[in-house]
Amino acid sequence: MNPIDPRQTSTMRELGKEHDVHYRQEVLKPLFDCIKSADSCYLIGAGSMGKTRLLDHLIRTDVQQHYLGEKAAHTLIIRLDMNRLSDYSEWEFYELMLFNIVQVSGQCSIPEIERKSAGFLQTFLLPVLDQPGNTLKALRFLELVITNLMVVDNDLSLCLLMDEFDEAYRHLPAKVFAHLRGIRDANKNRLCYALLMRNPPTYLRPNLNEHEGFYELLSRNQIAIGPYSWQDVRAMLLQLEARFEYPLNETAREKIYEVSGGHPGTVLALFTNMRRTVEGVAYRFDPRWLAKEETIKEECRKLLASLEPEEQAGILDFAKGNMADASPAIKALRAKKLLIAGEGHVPQIFSPIFAAYLQNLPSG
Template sequence: MTANPERQMERQPLPYWYQREDVKHIYDQIEAGEFCELVGIGSGGKSNLVNLAVREDVKAHYLGPQKAPYVVVVLLNPHLLVKLEGDARSHTGTLWAGYELMLNRLRRQLFAPEHQQIMPETRRTDLNDAVEAYYINMYHQTPVIAQAGIRHLEDVIYELLSMDEEWRIAFIFDEFEQFIDSLNAEFFQSLRGLRDAYKGRVMYVTTSREPLKTLMERRPFDDHQRALMEGFVELFGGHRRYIRPLDEQSANEAIRRLESRFRQQMKQGRLRPSVASNLIYVSGGHVGLLRRSFLPASTTIAPRIADDKLELIRALVQHPGVADECQAMINSLSQREIAVLKRLLRDRPIEDDEAWISLRHKHLVDEDRNGRHYWQIPLLAAWCAEHEAEL
């Protein structure tokens, strides 16, 4: 049976240059031994970005083939935290799930050929045995051993970093909001301790919809817990980056992949160049909006409408999927930010400078050379205009 070349194209990994500016920033921070706080609005491509960044070929491109194998990058998905109940939770303690996930994913990465092949044989055997033993201890029948997750994690890190001064470890916490809601402040205090012990060699990267400081302020921590969280969050001071919209090359790659996925549903084999260009424009390069807009623009919207930016916007805002995406984006904003957007809709002066700056950082609005305020995502602007009373 002959494989469909279009389906094969869809399954191919994203090219290393996809979202190049953001991926490069991640590795610039890691190479410098610094932390990285990535912030982006809902469906802005945060998870896709870090899943791309951890690929071996991508890491080698940005760090170089000689240095890359010595940098262990561990992606942590909060939806894979083990949820314990009843007696099991009492046995393991409240921090166990976080350490178990970190050890499990670190263990997988260390066993990858990329890292194994550069270790001296005797040290490799010792490290592999130690990693297995420490991970098994997470499931020990004795509570005090099972609950010593931070010590097991620290010992694995020590075994690796003592092998050669070139080794580095970077943990990427995707959807950091979920980690804060699932694990208490003492867990993050212990991660601060790991960093203090291995400064410049153990790094953390986070993705979230809001800055870490804002996430912390919105959680019902008591004074003690807040102080512990502040100790962790201050590691990221000065290292915040707002994820950019797709650049033109990445946006066109996203469209090519959507064409491959939905080819059988499309009226034509590919989008006309004018329609593809219009989609990138009206979505502002926002990953979620581009994805949601693609199918109606290529199947149900008349070609003459899709060829006109304004007509395309009017048609797309009526589409349920696009409307849901716009609603999700608005839901990820603060009330102060929404109030600024409403003033922008009415062409009124912007009075809340802090909220305006936050919206600019999130690439939702901007200001031209003449001081005129404008929306960066025309489709979102049109949806907000139709639903202003509900904002």
């Protein structure tokens, strides 16, 4: 008997109060609409904009029930973390899909599927693990496990959610995309992909011809992962406060929301920073002062680095007062919700701290 059974492994649980089902609804509503109609899509969010956290939330049974209603009992959402790939070989990618499908089927709330999961492990996953590098076997066994799932439950829909997909999109062999398209075509109206990325497919893999069939599946459905709403920042802070036993008052929470613009990475850095500074210091919420603090500066640096080079140049120019309103980079920044409509619809950088950080950087 193999000592490791992936079906027994579980995901981490939240410390502190769990978010209510409405958390991130502006992103989850369109995403679940795609899942319901088995339409593939891609979700774009800049660095530390809460993409991975979004997945922690949406794999919850109550959240799926909220958005999918009766369909939740016949929907299997499989989460794949591309950081778990060490190279981008075909074998490793199919093995990761197979591994996660077997893992989720062993823990899902569909009894017929759960009963079959031990068989899936023995018949499909272990033989693949026994022969690393046998790409054809991994692909065929992956296809077989999907077919088996579809047969076990005739109403089943499957969604493969792929997090941290940027590097995979760049480096996976083109053949993988052809096979993913093939798998979806064999299970049309029942299987879809949702990719979470910092940048769009057209930037990551400009040669669209080479993976056209796969790109076609996604291209119509782009979902922006922008900053958090006030309610979501508040929920995040309440969770951090409980975890670190460091309560804030409502005015401090509102200030954090205001100066961070709702960027979760910055919210976390601000919270960490506050725990270290003396209460009542006048410059505590001054964006220009905060943008010089090391932990906060690091968040801003990561956010800037997560953008395409043209977007980096565009937002830097914008921060310095050189408005190039119609440039493609500015349009892309609006799509990522890094530029938002301020008072009188004048565009502005979503986060006062990020704006101050950019103003401090040398031009060019």
